[in-house]
Amino acid sequence: MASLNVRAALLSVSFLILALGMWEMATQPPAATEATSEYELLMGVSGSESRVPPPSAVIKVAWAELSNPFYDAGANDKGIGIQLAYSVYRVLTGYLAAMAIALPLGFLIGMSPLMYKALNPYIQVLRPISPLAWMPLALFIIQDSDASAIFVIFICSIWPMLLNTAFGVANVRSDWVNVARTHELNPFKTAITVILPAAAPTILTGMRISIGIAWLVIVAAEMLVGGTGIGYYVWNEWNNLDLASVIFSILMIGVVGMLLDLALGKAQKLVEYKE
Amino acid sequence: MSKSFLEVDGLSKVYPDRQGGELTVFEDIRFALQKGEFVCIIGHSGCGKSTILNVLAGLDEASTGNVVMNSKEVKGPGLERGVVFQNYSLLPWKTALNNIIFAVKARWPSWSKEKVREHSERYLKMVGLDHAMDRKPSQLSGGMRQRVSIARAFATQPELLLLDEPFGALDALTRGVIQDELVKIWEETRQTVFMITHDVDEAILLSDRIFLMSNGPNARIAESVKVNLPHPRSRATIFQNPAHQKIRHYLVDFLVNRSGSALPEQDGSPRVVDPSTDELTSEPVPAESETKTETTARAVNA
């Protein structure tokens, strides 16, 4: 009996082949003799272009794009690597800015019941706001589409980090805090050597949720602000009616999102501890 | 009044009760410890032993009264008072050795890295754990964790060591082994120790004096029982001393029959008793019922 991993891998591959096969079959171009429908004539598209492209077409696009991911042939024609890099850059910038605020503020809220009570109402109102709802205001105030997209990432990734940090810090076992107290550690040292490592797993969980949300939001934000980035790329290819490229970029969004999550997962492993 | 190393004067702890009144857990606790003494405190669950220990540690505040150590009032936690908690309280993300290094660094910030490490390793060796120094607490058994915790407390060489039922969560065999270790370390260092236990035999093995607490609410430290047995002691031979039996009878009798009504002296200090020489106030427990009494005494205190 092969190991579970091997069997799972075999099954995964068979599912993939099955799905691609069905997709390929379902998207075969119709026989040439078939008349184009009135609708298609009206829309000015001929038969094969209005269909979802078969996987073979997507693979062809993927091959072309991935063999030269960083070419730059003007505003509307940049390689997928460049577009993804723009998006990752915006996500990381907004995310790091959110981190710079959420972690210290979360510490403060977690350590001080007074601050918690004072700030909690604002957090509860601001948190459920869809990050994209901030976009018009951001565009008006910041007057810069790139920075506005980064602001939207900032605002959507701050909440899980803030709440998890506050929760993690507030729930550090009092025994460990007492160990710090009996060893006369000052508040700063206590925060760094006891509370931070104790709360780190909870904080990292928040950070992992945040990066996931940020990656979801950047696509939508870039569709709105345009110019560069993977969200803009998807929208642009849709306007070009290049569905094979749309499907390819959807897959790339998934892959990059998975890599970001994987990186945070690794970081989470590093700070985990067993009691 | 001659100055003792530690003086506890008129401690009480009052909580508001649910009916809007007050609940006095314990009151007018007064006693003194001399340098180098090992004192255990025994009393039924809930009478306030942990609270008293936490007040001495500076982790909790009494409602009235004060604690003076070395002529200085205790106002908060400090490195001159080491605490061993019942649940070990090791930092789980640090290895056994790093847990001790953490404490030693806090105690002597000016020491070099090598000196800190050498000192920490020595204390880990003292509790027989030098082979496990790179393991995290989660990879250690309960007994090993408590040994690390004891090593950490001794390594900072506090003037007063406070232990809150340090062996309460361990099985009897492990407990015996660590008791032996504690005896050995204490004979070497002669630390001043204040320890809570619910095990009569453990108290006799370790202490110079045993404080007996009456039941709460309004609990008092009613008696201070002298343990008149020579040092060094050993778990294997201590039973052979006739004084051991007398002390043991006395303690069990207090816990079973008298802890509800016992009171200290008029001036509030514990009544000093030496069962090895004093006439017993109550009938000695008949031999055949002794084991039963013992289990009762332990059960009520567990």
Ligand SMILES: Nc1ncnc2c1ncn2[C@@H]1O[C@H](COP(=O)(O)OP(=O)(O)O)[C@@H](O)[C@H]1O
């Ligand atoms: N916040 C509180 N409100 C009311 N009573 C409390 C509170 N905290 C502790 N107590 C009471 O104080 C008493 C002493 O507790 P503790 O010192 O842990 O006793 P021991 O260690 O002797 O078992 C207990 O009876 C407990 O019910």
Ligand SMILES: [Mg+2]
């Ligand atoms: Mg207790």
